[in-house]
């Protein structure tokens with residue numbers, strides 16, 4: 001049904017029982033449960049199979065034990081230790097034990113996993129995954145060559161279509177409406193025609209992915225901008241552990257494109273300018289398969305101390321000693337990236353790499369069922385869920401282990417869908433008040449008519465560089481304060497932004513302006529949280545506080561936006577089995 005409102009902007013209204021934002025693994029997996037009890041629509045600003053999940057290369061962690069002995073308890077331990085003891089152990093235990101059935105389920109849904117000689121799902125090594133509680137690396141990552149995300153996403157997309165999940169693709173969510181502590185609905189822009197759509201609904205699952213694009217050098221896709229986190233943040237919903245942003249050790253030099261950890265899982269090693277395998281020094285047991293925070297700092301330390309390749313700002317990832325068949329069969333995608341982007345054949349030459357911004361450990365706080373928390377006391381927003389990279393359960397704590405994110409999206413995407421299905425009868429259909437529609441229209445109007453000397457792309461570039469230079473792998477009070485000042489400057493300059501494209505059809509510039517507006521909030525939340533945490537833990541490294549401080553900081557950071565500015569609250573870490581110890585790898 002459609003009507004034209006007084007400002008002549010056409011608005012289309014829809015009614016679905018559950019609205020899911022995002023067609024990555026988390027959104028798709030959730031849809032398969034929610035659709036069992038009512039109608040489900042997935043809104044996605046991309047074509048569904050272009051979601052960033054499709055770029056996941058290396059694998060999904062599950063202690064199947066197909067290649068050698070393994071145990072979910074070891075997976076649980078590795079994840080806790082990998083998180084630098086900041087992950088909540090009840091959630092981690094749940095995830096690691098759910099991993100086995102969730103992967104088998106994927107197999108039954110049609111995911112074409114790579115196979116062992118006897119036909120089982122093949123598994124490979126990944127950073128931080130060990131057996132016998134940290135003694136030696138174990139083969140735990142289930143993979144489909146180096147296109148795992150692609151394989152899983154396509155299978156789930158087909159299942160969603162088969163189960164009558166409705167897709168509105170290239171619809172950009174502009175507002176998620178929470179009123180009186182209850183989820184009411186979603187306002188989205190149809191990118192193709194520039195028309196607004198309202199979805200009044202019973203439950204909303206936010207599965208909108210990460211926000212790596214706030215950094216200049218990132219493995220994340222162009223659309224990974226995180227506006228949905230900011231939309232909730234602006235309504236008083238906190239963001240948890242925003243200071244923890246993972247840098248993946250091996251991004252292609254100069255580009256940031258990811259070379260999967262699977263490459264080191266298959267035997268690849270890191271080499272400095274002196275030809276040394278330097279990880280032996282930093283992580284004597286796990287070496288090149290130590291967790292990502294450890295390796296990223298090691299690489300940048302080597303570079304800082306003049307041991308980059310030919311004194312330049314990169315090191316080598318060397319795969320030349322591997323059997324070329326391994327590259328061909330198990331790592332075809334990265335081989336082709338190297339050839340396409342750098343003109344290098346990794347079978348013959350080492351690959352120049354540097355750390356690249358990769359993964360947000362923090363995000364929208366949820367419980368194990370995916371319900372969005374609105375405070376540190378466990379109270380939640382009725383009918384609102386979050387899952388996948390946008391959420392913080394928290395299973396990754398201060399540092400995520402490789403191949404635990406695909407797992408997180410599937411396990412907690414499913415849980416969110418199950419909880420919607422279970423409580424469906426108690427949810428009432430929401431209502432979107434007209435003032436919320438006016439607000440969205442007001443913002444569109446501002447972008448359409450504003451005049452000034454500023455442009456979206458240079459402002460974004462400046463923001464990304466600021467975060468990269470002052471709030472990435474190494475941080476100090478001074479660098480963070482400088483970042484904050486620059487973010488405030490840029491936000492001020494944004495008031496004078498003028499769009500070149502004033503059209504309604506596929507207006508990418510307008511969408512990017514909207515994204516940038518929200519990226520300022522995320523950048524600020526990250527930097528302020530990093531300033532507050534005066535210790536070093538996992539991916540958060542403060543040169544002025546170089547040690548972990550369990551006495552004062554074994555707790556989660558919750559940042560709230562209030563009319564008076566930001567506020568912090570803290571939540572204790574759930575510790576069930578593994579007491580914090582020194583982290584040696």
Ligand SMILES: Cc1cc2nc3c(=O)[nH]c(=O)nc-3n(C[C@H](O)[C@H](O)[C@H](O)COP(=O)(O)OP(=O)(O)OC[C@H]3O[C@@H](n4cnc5c(N)ncnc54)[C@H](O)[C@@H]3O)c2cc1C
Pocket residue numbers: 021022023024025026027043044045046048051052053054055056057058059060061148149171172173174207208209210219220221223224226227228258260358359387388389390402403404405406407409
């Ligand atoms: C290059 C790369 C390789 C990786 N490899 C691995 C790996 O091997 N193993 C592993 O465990 N993890 C890996 N990760 C991490 C993992 O892939 C991601 O964390 C995970 O896929 C995120 O899934 P998601 O469902 O949360 O979101 P995504 O797959 O990012 O999907 C987000 C969805 O939200 C939609 N969206 C966002 N904002 C809006 C909006 N405003 N309106 C409408 N729609 C919106 C997008 O259109 C998209 O459909 C990798 C990540 C990258 C970048």
